[in-house]
Amino acid sequence: MTEQAVVSPETESFVPPTLSEFEDTLNIVHRVARVTPLESSRYLAEILGVPKVYLKCENLQRTGAYKLRGAYNRLRQLSPEERSRGVVAASAGNHAQGVAFAARELGIQATIFMPLGVALPKLQATRRYGAEVHLIGDNFDATLAAAREFVAESGAMFIAPFDHPSVILGQGTVALEMLEAAPDIETIVVPIGGGGLISGVAAAAKLIAERDGRSIRIVGVQAENAASFGPSLEAGEPVTIQTSPTIADGIAVARPGDLTFQMVQRYVDEIVTVSDDDIARAIVMLLERTKLVVEPAGAAGVAALLMNRVQVSGPTATILSGGNIDPLLLQRVIGHGLAASSRYLKLRILLPDLPGQLVRTASIVASKNANVVEVVHTRHATELPISDVELELHIETRGPEHGQEVVSALRDAGYRVRLGERY
Helix, strand or coil: CCEECCCCHHHCCCCCCCHHHHHHHHHHHCCCCCCCCEEECHHHHHHHCCCCEEEEEHHHCHHHECHHHHHHHHHHCCCHHHHHCCEEEECCCHHHHHHHHHHHHHCCCEEEEECCCCCHHHHHHHHHCCCEEEECCCCHHHHHHHHHHHHHHHCCEECCCCCCHHHHHHHHHHHHHHHHHCCCCCEEEEECCCCHHHHHHHHHHHHHHHHHCCCCEEEEEEEHHHCCHHHHHHHCCCCCCCCCCCCCHHHCEEECCHHHHHHHHHHCCEEEEECHHHHHHHHHHHHHHHCCCCCCHHHHHHHHHHCCCCCCCCCEEEEECECCCCHHHHHHHHHHHHHHCCCEEEEEEEEECCCCHHHHHHHHHHHCCCEEEEEEEECCCCCCCCCEEEEEEEEECCCHHHHHHHHHHHHHCCCEEEECCCC
């Protein structure tokens, strides 16, 4: 579900933030937000050949994502009269939860508009935080239109998900915590959707680096099916792109914000993209190696590092921006990630229609210490020779080399084998 920027007069002129503004905001944000751990990943450091790789665990933040920081700071700035009107947000997930939680803490009525297909855990969490939730629209555009109509009718304050100075200042407090805990960081890799997180992190990090007389590199990572910043930077202004479905719905934004676009232009050094397969691999790696549950958008930075999309030489950090993943989606992503890492293979094997072939094939797989988890045996596919049958085996392996051993053994025994393909 693709979110879009909401243009407001406050985003039309760019005023660079100051380090003191970020420091003051940190004190405000810490009234509700946790100082999340900055974990070190030896596994990633060894793969990249760098001294250290740090993981900023905003997936362990209250509400399960960094969004609480910006939402609380934005609501905290509202006047008593504005608070009395209530606040409104349109979101498919983390922004909704951040606004709902912040509103509850400040005693403000929150009304949240969410698409009909929103994940059940995100819907339940938003309601538990005390917000009134309206499920409207099969897509985010319809949801956003309903929210705007409600704002026009009620006079409530619309809380933009990323394109507002107070939101950006709140998100930038992540960088202050990171560089306080690990001043040696040279590169920060940040998931990027609408640009609120990377705008705040990049600005704060660059200001700290300038104060300390050194440099910090900022790299943004977008899902390749929703990468709006590349075309926008080429055009020199925010442009709306046609997005495609992606598992990283938290960073699926069709148009950068006006303010965030200016800040990315000024502070961000590079933007790269990753595929859904890359993200799935990263989620599986994080589960296995760090025991952390991270949503697809939150794993984008790790995906970029694993796939060498970012060239690094010194201490590097990335932000695990959220952990709000539907268990059903997690189940599918794990399977997809294992398949993308060649640890879960689907083999199609053409067999002569003779007794004992299934047993013989299974014995070959077992001899290579691979585990069969599913078997489909058919003789009715129209493209098969009349004297043959097709055996589809789903097997677990230890990785690409082990999988190739199994395939080679089957071929050496005279069988025709394809990886997940028809003949």
